[in-house]
Amino acid sequence: MKDPIVILGGGPCGLSCAWELAAQGWDVVVLEREPRPGGLCATNTFGEYRFDLGGHRFLSQNQELTSRILDLMGADMLVSERKSVVMHSGKRFAYPLSAPDLVENLGLGLNLKALLGYAGELIRRRISPRDESHFEGWVTARFGRPLYDRFFGPYTEKLWGIPPTQISSDWAAQRISLLNLGDAALRLIGLRRSPIRTYARRYYYPRLGMGQLFDRMASRMCREGGIIHLGADVTGLDVVGNRVKAVRYHVDGQEYLLPCSWVFSTISLPALARYIAPQSTNGVETAIGNLRSRALRFLNIPLDIPDFSENTWMYIAEPQYKMSRIQEPKRRSSEMVPQGKTSIMLEIPCSVGDKIWEADGNTLFQEMSLELRSLGYNIDSVALDHHSVWVEHGYPIYHLGYQHDRDTLLAEVAKMENVLTGGRQGIFRYIFLDTAMEMGIEAAHQIMQGSRNLKHIQSIRTEKALLEIDALTAT
């Protein structure tokens, strides 16, 4: 009998691949390190309260994918509507940022400063153009120094943990929808009307949290003959020539060896490269060291009140706050909390091993309560408990030159005849969950056809016109 196809990681990408293969009658085994499937899209339960790893939404341009997901979920898929704000200097800005709202909230002084700053940039562009390869240069050239210093710079540094001069402008180009301040001003006075990238207000959300979708997908995949091993930590690959013969993994400290015909990896690209070539060249070693992720710590707080605010999420832009977002899970589905109660989920960017990552839960809770109070929310008498969740690979950090490092590692993967890589960690690309699923399905088709085209998986949804772009912020 042929060895099974082994999938590393049971998040949206790995599970979609496995489901597609199992549905077509192929032998497939998923190895997932966590005790539950879903990856970044899992939902954790604390008593009667449910929390995603940062609230997730499902939206896709791919009608076929959407129909499959709706069929899978049936009445358990809700259509929710978002309402979000950016909190800054004691003011609330509509989110996505809109020009009229900015003008009204910024006040005359800052509006004038912003316009002068932008005019200065227009002159500078002719005399000595800025280096736009990094985030700071790209944004300053388009929005002027005053807006960069006040909004874009501090939030970006808080989110990524490195100076914006070290962040590739790719990220800005992907995430900021207005062309420049001049474009925003023309829209404001009605002289420009062409559509900007659209912001979706409505989205799909499972009744019991995003994790419900992937629990169901895993069950369906198993019903169709696939296998998933949970708590299975992949620790190595047995490579002979240009083929992977078996995957090594640990469960409860015990090592297992699983022979394979193909490997589809959705674990981090540096980890995969290391398993393929434990002793590799200097270039590969450097790339492995350079490709890093921003981690996240979530503080989930059940509250003994019916409502916290009317917003699905609030962005906390100022750098003196450690939290970057406050989300209220009930705004996505009322079943995320018991009746008459609510909860909040605080998202705090950090790095593995730093003070936030290591902080004791009670200390962090005290600190975050103070931040909330200074934002105008006193939860002292209504907080019922608190639960921390840590995420190591939250956001791929697009450092300057990351493309070269990524290409170096993808070239290592390409040397293996029976290995494909995909997904957010596997391609080291800032993608949404629907794109991760599309990559998984594409990988399944390539495996079934016996034809490998890694570049095609990499390039899924790289088109400029994304369905939704969140200015300033990360998702």
Ligand SMILES: Cc1cc2nc3c(=O)[nH]c(=O)nc-3n(C[C@H](O)[C@H](O)[C@H](O)COP(=O)(O)OP(=O)(O)OC[C@H]3O[C@@H](n4cnc5c(N)ncnc54)[C@H](O)[C@@H]3O)c2cc1C
């Ligand atoms: C805070 C936040 C909010 C987001 N919100 C949205 C949203 O609203 N909408 C949206 O579309 N997208 C959103 N995303 C993006 C979305 O989460 C990802 O695009 C999606 O989860 C990527 O799926 P994946 O399968 O590629 O990777 P992952 O979800 O990261 O799954 C990878 C899996 O591999 C497993 N793994 C890793 N190493 C090993 C190992 N050694 N052995 C075994 N298993 C291993 C992990 O445990 C994980 O389960 C958000 C992301 C974040 C961080």
